[in-house]
Amino acid sequence: MKLTSSARAREQMRLNQQREAKPAQPGPKGIPSTVPVGITNVIPTGLPTHPNAPKPAYVMVVSANGDSTRIGDCPFSQRVLMTLEEKHLPYEGRFIDVENKPTWFLQMYPEGKVPTMFIDQKWVGDADIITEMVEKKISIPTMRTPPEKASIGLKIFPLFVKFLRSNDPGDGSEQALLAELQALNEHLKIEDAAYKNPFVNGRFPSMLDMNLAPKLYHMDVALKHFKMWSLPPDLVYLEAYMKKLFTRPSFTKTKPPEDLVIRGWQRHLSSVGQ
Template sequence: MIVKIQCLAIFLLLVSLFLSSVVHCIRSHPSSQMALEIAVKAAVGAPHALGDCPFSQRVLLTLEEKKIPHKIHLIDLSNKPQWFLDVNPEGKVPVVKFGDKWVADSDVIVGILEEKYPEPSLVTPPEFASVGSKIFGSFVSFLKSKDANDGTEQALVAELSALDEHLKAHGPYVAGERVTAVDLSLAPKLYHLVVALDHFKKWSIPESLAHVHNYVKLLFARESFEKTKAAKEYVIAGWAPKVNA
């Protein structure tokens, strides 16, 4: 009888320890409690497919890299649903629901995600935070340019060359061996650059920029990128009105 009581006591102790560890795990990882809701752009002409917004993909990449459960709402920007406008009157994407509040702006969202879900850390060292920050603007100017001699191509090559030099010294990612937030910001923009310039201008990143080519290859091969990228045809459809304006 005494042996049975002792065995039962040990069993109850083990159960108690197990339940305590489960509770601790849940408290340590709030993402396990509830999926975050995120509203992103739907594809042009295909409202049930993921759209081409690089800022939406940046947030999705962050969620995937941190393995935060999330529920995606695809928003047709040409026919925004009323519930979306009710919670987000400006109608911008991406927006993420934190508690009872929908928060816009990818910079703000990524900052909140890093604070609430610090592991794995995606913090970029401050001295590297602005690396590549002018590439997207230079790409857009060149893409929309109708004048081959206006200097926009040279400006883009200069920005890509600066990135190449940085990666040569600090790569393979912007901050070294580990992917950080700046990489997740650049990845969608470089994807748009590669897809749109190839389609509309038959242009590609110069082969001499070997470190940029390796960087692009690394980023595009990540599982998080494969899961969050828009199909090439939707990237092209998204840029077509701007290029043809």
């Protein structure tokens, strides 16, 4: 049968892809077969959802306190999982109880940091480094944040923690948090004028949005519970941004329940003498 020019082109592309295809890298040894996969992004056929993806990636994230079968309240773990979800990367995630780390995990990765991911044939235990490496490896869809925007909103989380710990209404901690929230609101207002209903870097989510989403969620849940405090109504762009983040599939799949977030911050407040 004689192929048309378009059919020949497709066949040549298929052959080229076969020649260029690399064998899947083996996964890490040391994960017991009895340890269940806690969270995954592998389609039913078992094939990866991205042609250049690890097959699959292995990631360890914080479990619920005292329950290694449920996702925990770690915003850094959620950030890593959200990034993998947004990149449509196949992965297998296991939950690690950081207060009682299993022996097999420490033998496999003596540093014991969580979250951690097996990437480039080694364990990497830092959310900043993990997400940066993922972005470099899989640049489509791009989630790069331009340097001039990379620090937007990053003071919010430490200022939220300071306000949450505070028992003194006059210490300025609430005002400092509000100033940062207002600054983020103003930035989103400018982006909205250009793109309508945007993320921090325009129309599409970036690595910075993945960083901010879990932290804003913790702020929203913890301050409502412990201080009866909610976002001021004039921060309309920030409110819309948070709603958009909190309803994304990557967020809803990886978020901890509110009760776990509250319990986590209760332990934190107890540990600092409140």
